Amino acid sequence: MIEVGVLGLDTSHPEKFASLLADRDDATVAAVWDSGEVRDDAYADSFCANHGATRYADPQAMIDAVDAAMVLAVDWSLHRSMAVPFLEAGVPTMIDKPLAGSTGDVAAISAAAERSGAPLFGGSAVPFHPAIAKLGEMNADTVFCSGFGDPFYYGAHLIDTVRVLIDADWSRIEPLDSDGQVAAVQFEDGSTVTFDFDGSETDGTFAFLSVGERTDTVTIESTAAELERMYGPFLDGFLAAARGRRDDRRRLIDGARLLLGVQVAFEEARTVPPDEIEARSAAMTIDSSPFLANYEPYY
Incomplete structure (x- = not known):
């Protein structure tokens, strides 16, 4: 039995994931910590009671009590401080999307996982949709995709999916419109991807057109x-x-740097190479507070 520790109850993911794990006989949610930024104490206590989990006041106190950790807090500025102690202790760790909000945080997460050898997992769940898995078999060399919502928080869905479809690091980001919504990205294997982060909010869909050995489309509704x-x-x-x-460390880290690089390309209206994102270190930061102030979980 794999005993899982959950860090952050902000989104709908903790409840959904805990319920799905409860239907299995090989894993369970055993420990919970929550910041209280989105949920109140009553919700946290009820969650623990419903899933038979122990609530912790200090997230690091659960390190020795779990076999794996899920960092699910919506505040991406906390992901580094939550995940690194678990990774350094050798605990396999999932980090929900977006992985982190600064290049310094991304580098610290990557280094902690590399030093200990602890597996890193997470990001968006969209790449694991069965229809996307079929696209991945096509060896795409050109992809067009569209998403909706906040270009950083929800943009991670598009970028994480593309990094599954294209198994190569990115090499160049070029903004294609004056509004900062569409970008072309080149990858080291010669593949190209066009991202449109301004799809219809009403439709609420993620759409992908993949061109490779075949041409196919996938639309995923919310x-x-x-x-x-x-x-x-x-x-x-x-x-x-x-x-x-x-x-999944390599693809997650490269995808996190790509997500940050896209924000730079849009804000400064210019082409961005990967070595620049590396060089910016912690100075390249996406503030989570405006998003968090308006965030409401689905349930």
Whole structure:
């Protein structure tokens, strides 16, 4: 039995993931810590009672009590401080999207995982949708994709998905419009991707056109049914990481740097190479407080 520690109850993910794990016989949520930024004490106590978990006042106090950790707080500025102690202790760790809000945080998370060898998992669940998995078999060399919502928080869905479809690091970001919503990205294997982060809020869909050995399209709606289709495989991946059978560090770290690089390209209206994002260190930061101030969980 894999005993999981949950850090952050802000989003709908903790409840959904805990419920899915409860349906399995190989994993359970055993420990919980919450910042109180979004949920109140009554919610946290009820969550623990419903799932038979112990609530901790200090997240690091649960390190020795769990086999794997899920960092699920919506405040991405906390992800580094939450995840690094677990990674340094060798605990396989999932970090929800977006991985982090600064290049310094991304580097620290990567270094902690590399030093200990602890598997790193997480990001968006969209790449684990069965329809996306089929696209991944096409060896795409050109991809067009569209998303909606906040270009950083929800933009991670597009970028994480593309990093699964294209197994190569990015090499160049070029903004394509004056409004800072569309960008072209080149990858080291010669692939190119066009990202449109300004899709219809009303439709609430993520759409992908992949051109490779075949040409195909996938549209994923923001419905409960579609979420169910991706969450199961996503948790399968997490539990594989918890058992030491997979490690997504390379794609997650490259995707996190790409997400930050896109913000630079839009804000400064110019082409951005990866070495510049590396050089900016902690000075390159996306403030989470405006998003957090207006955030409301689905349930």
